[in-house]
Amino acid sequence: MALRRLDLTFPPLQATKPITYHLVKDFGLTPNILRAQIQPGQQGRMLVEVTGAKAAIDKGIRFLEHEGVLVGAAASDIVLDEEQCVTCGLCTSVCRPEALTLTDDTRELRFDKDQCVYCEACVIACPRRAITLEF
Amino acid sequence: MGEGLFCCLEVRNMSKSWDEINERIAAGEAVVVTAEEFAVIAQEDGVSSAAAKVDVVTTGTFGPMCSSGAFLNFGHADPPLRMSEILLNDVPASGGWAAVDTYLGGTEWSRGRGMEYGGAHVIEDLLAGKAIRLQARSPGTDCYPRLEIDTWVTLEDLNQAYLFNPRNAYQNYAVAVNSSDRTLYTYMGSLLPHLGNATFCSAGALSPLLNDPEYRTIGVGTRCFVAGAPGYVAWQGTQHNPNQERDGNGVPVAPAGTLAVIADLKQASPEYFSAATFAGYGVSSFVGIGIPIPVLDEDLAAQLALTDADITATIFDYGVGHRSRPSLGRVSYAELYSGEIEVEGERVRTGPISSTETARRIADEVKRWVSEGRWTLVEPLEPLPGAGGPSFKPLEIKTEEAI
Numbered sequence: 016m017a018l019r020r021l022d023l024t025f026p027p028l029q030a031t032k033p034i035t036y037h038l039v040k041d042f043g044l045t046p047n048i049l050r051a052q053i054q055p056g057q058q059g060r061m062l063v064e065v066t067g068a069k070a071a072i073d074k075g076i077r078f079l080e081h082e083g084v085l086v087g088a089a090a091s092d093i094v095l096d097e098e099q100c101v102t103c104g105l106c107t108s109v110c111r112p113e114a115l116t117l118t119d120d121t122r123e124l125r126f127d128k129d130q131c132v133y134c135e136a137c138v139i140a141c142p143r144r145a146i147t148l149e150f
Numbered sequence: 151m152g153e154g155l156f157c158c159l160e161v162r163n164m165s166k167s168w169d170e171i172n173e174r175i176a177a178g179e180a181v182v183v184t185a186e187e188f189a190v191i192a193q194e195d196g197v198s199s200a201a202a203k204v205d206v207v208t209t210g211t212f213g214p215m216c217s218s219g220a221f222l223n224f225g226h227a228d229p230p231l232r233m234s235e236i237l238l239n240d241v242p243a244s245g246g247w248a249a250v251d252t253y254l255g256g257t258e259w260s261r262g263r264g265m266e267y268g269g270a271h272v273i274e275d276l277l278a279g280k281a282i283r284l285q286a287r288s289p290g291t292d293c294y295p296r297l298e299i300d301t302w303v304t305l306e307d308l309n310q311a312y313l314f315n316p317r318n319a320y321q322n323y324a325v326a327v328n329s330s331d332r333t334l335y336t337y338m339g340s341l342l343p344h345l346g347n348a349t350f351c352s353a354g355a356l357s358p359l360l361n362d363p364e365y366r367t368i369g370v371g372t373r374c375f376v377a378g379a380p381g382y383v384a385w386q387g388t389q390h391n392p393n394q395e396r397d398g399n400g401v402p403v404a405p406a407g408t409l410a411v412i413a414d415l416k417q418a419s420p421e422y423f424s425a426a427t428f429a430g431y432g433v434s435s436f437v438g439i440g441i442p443i444p445v446l447d448e449d450l451a452a453q454l455a456l457t458d459a460d461i462t463a464t465i466f467d468y469g470v471g472h473r474s475r476p477s478l479g480r481v482s483y484a485e486l487y488s489g490e491i492e493v494e495g496e497r498v499r500t501g502p503i504s505s506t507e508t509a510r511r512i513a514d515e516v517k518r519w520v521s522e523g524r525w526t527l528v529e530p531l532e533p534l535p536g537a538g539g540p541s542f543k544p545l546e547i548k549t550e551e552a553i
């Protein structure tokens with residue numbers, strides 16, 4: 016079993032629901048949508064974690080591309096604005112994967128993007144609106 | 151013989167007067183350290199020797215303090231008006247003062263953007279030097295004939311602008327958890343269901359009132375760093391509660407004393423005043439407060455030497471929607487800052503709301519002000535109510551008939 020995090024860009028007229036349906040039904044993949052930004056008639060973005068056999072994932076990606084979806088490796092779409100951050104540390108209490116932590120000695124905010132699962136909890140919790148997810 | 155005994159007691163229980171300490175500050179000889187530095191000295195050399203060596207200990211805190219705001223005076227327009235309905239960048243300010251005076255409360259929401267922009271954001275923008283739109287309406291009277299005004303003002307344009315924060319620098323606070331099955335959006339941040347996290351809000355061993363837990367040196371008239379400006383303790387803060395339960399060191403184990411503080415907004419800095427929006431709750435202000443404490447004697451020194459391991463806070467379940475929430479035990483600030491505590495047998499991830507990094511900078515800044523002789527210390531003109539004084543009362547809901 017393999018896991019890939021994909022950043023999908025949909026053309027304005029592509030419906031997203033059948034696509035995840037096909038990934039499950041035709042390729043035996045388990046898609047886990049981390050974040051979606053889809054509005055009717057507009058280009059959409061979806062951050063999805065796909066689990067399944069490696070060959071099946073590759074086939075699934077080819078299917079998506081055939082359907083007109085742009086498939087990229089998920090980029091680091093989360094941005095911490097240090098100018099706005101007041102190092103209060105509140106975000107660290109909601110970040111389950113511990114991507115956001117305070118350093119032991121100086122108690123400054125440390126952000127390890129590799130651990131982030133784009134759950135958005137910190138974006139909501141931050142009282143300074145210092146963290147944004149950008150598509 | 152008698153004299154010898156007296157001498158002996160003196161050595162064992164050193165004490166210094168305010169005047170002695172101020173003379174040393176004036177002469178540039180005072181030894182001034184932060185509360186964290188003092189704890190290290192006391193651990194290495196013992197409390198007695200630390201008390202003898204150090205004259206002043208500085209403290210600091212930087213956390214959300216909802217009860218904050220500013221008095222502003224705009225000056226008169228021509229023809230003049232008596233501003234009775236006032237908007238600053240679309241945020242309502244009080245019109246219940248003299249013609250061109252107002253009080254802008256930090257937690258007020260803007261009409262158009264709701265909690266995303268509020269009174270605290272207006273104050274932050276003023277501090278950043280930005281122009282603020284002032285719209286006001288007046289009933290129109292003989293002495294104030296003008297009916298409305300729509301103009302722009304900067305902090306510099308204002309005659310007086312001073313922070314007057316009715317409740318700052320809470321002496322200790324709660325640790326918040328949530329046992330319910332949905333996320334709660336509170337002034338303590340997002341509280342995840344089923345004890346999913348714990349948040350806390352105090353500078354712990356650096357916090358002003360936790361270093362002088364019995365209000366021996368902090369009272370009305372005490373010099374106080376407020377948002378970067380030199381200010382004063384004006385009064386006891388609202389909801390000041392000296393009768394909170396205390397530990398063996400005399401330190402409260404839950405929210406207790408508070409301070410009302412005043413300072414010139416024109417001398418404040420956006421570095422130490424930051425607007426905040428707590429999702430689903432509203433607007434607040436991070437305010438930096440710092441207070442120098444004279445090391446008067448060994449009893450006070452022992453309290454100044456306490457560390458995060460010695461100071462505790464009580465865990466409250468915010469999942470219970472009543473005024474008195476059940477306590478789920480007590481933890482030390484050292485445990486809270488370790489990132490994880492145990493509540494009801496479960497490991498719970500913790501996160502602060504108060505910035506230690508900024509609190510340390512404030513304690514350092516106050517240290518510099520005192521060391522450079524910019525500040526001498528003032529004995530309180532009047533003490534804050536101490537234990538045994540009036541407690542914080544709840545609001546009972548009464549009908550007119552019952553009165």
Ligand code: SF4
Nearest residue numbers: 100101103104106141
């Ligand atoms: S909650 Fe926001 S302001 Fe506080 S430390 Fe995290 S990013 Fe910084």
Ligand code: SF4
Nearest residue numbers: 110131132134135137
């Ligand atoms: S989005 Fe979620 S996982 Fe990523 S940093 Fe924020 S809280 Fe942590």
